[in-house]
Amino acid sequence: MSKEDSNPVITVADRGPYIVVNLNKFENLHGRKYLLKPVMSLCRCGESKDKPYCDGAHNSIEIDWEKNSERTEYKWKNYVGDEIIIHFNLSLCSHNGACRDNLPEVFNLDSRPWINANGSSIGNIIETIKKCPSGALSYTINNQKFTEYNYEEPIIKASKKGPIEVLGGVELKDPKGNKPEVKDHYVLCGCGWSKNKPFCDGHHLEKIKEQK
Numbered sequence: 589m590s591k592e593d594s595n596p597v598i599t600v601a602d603r604g605p606y607i608v609v610n611l612n613k614f615e616n617l618h619g620r621k622y623l624l625k626p627v628m629s630l631c632r633c634g635e636s637k638d639k640p641y642c643d644g645a646h647n648s649i650e651i652d653w654e655k656n657s658e659r660t661e662y663k664w665k666n667y668v669g670d671e672i673i674i675h676f677n678l679s680l681c682s683h684n685g686a687c688r689d690n691l692p693e694v695f696n697l698d699s700r701p702w703i704n705a706n707g708s709s710i711g712n713i714i715e716t717i718k719k720c721p722s723g724a725l726s727y728t729i730n731n732q733k734f735t736e737y738n739y740e741e742p743i744i745k746a747s748k749k750g751p752i753e754v755l756g757g758v759e760l761k762d763p764k765g766n767k768p769e770v771k772d773h774y775v776l777c778g779c780g781w782s783k784n785k786p787f788c789d790g791h792h793l794e795k796i797k798e799q800k
């Protein structure tokens with residue numbers, strides 16, 4: 589078997605689950621291991637009773653499987669500091685709050701602009717940006733742009749409430765042609781409510797609120 593044949597791959601099934609092959613690390617957002625199978629189907633509609641795995645629920649529900657024209661506009665904004673430029677694209681954000689929670693001096697939703705690229709040390713800012721799973725944050729130093737973060741190995745971290753974080757370079761095959769912004773980290777929608785499918789856009793938070 590060639591190396592390519594043993595690399596992990598996710599295929600987006602038409603009106604169905606994510607089919608995952610060759611994955612070696614699969615856990616929840618808190619690091620608890622999930623059962624690994626050589627071929628796994630992960631829930632994409634959000635209605636499986638066996639999440640994160642698919643139980644066939646998608647066959648009996650109606651959801652919008654495609655990108656929605658009302659999704660957030662794809663637009664990069666630059667936040668320029670003395671030594672670093674932080675790039676942010678709201679349309680890619682999965683709203684997990686890792687930036688805000690880890691470095692509120694820089695990422696503060698109550699401030700305008702909400703990102704202050706001079707708010708902390710370069711080291712702290714880079715460390716925090718590397719915690720962003722979605723590709724919504726990147727940075728430039730000395731005219732060199734950094735978008736990929738060199739994870740040790742491919743890993744999928746799935747939340748039963750929706751987001752499926754795909755880190756470390758897992759190839760995504762989507763017959764509809766959708767590609768992640770950054771190959772080595774992206775977040776897939778597992779709740780069925782994203783307007784930017786197959787990627788998460790944070791709408792699982794509204795779904796969770798509605799189901800309370």
Ligand code: SF4
Nearest residue numbers: 681682684685687720
């Ligand atoms: S996905 Fe990235 S930009 Fe969005 S809240 Fe999380 S860390 Fe911040």
Ligand code: FES
Nearest residue numbers: 750751779788791
């Ligand atoms: S998991 Fe569906 S929008 Fe985030």
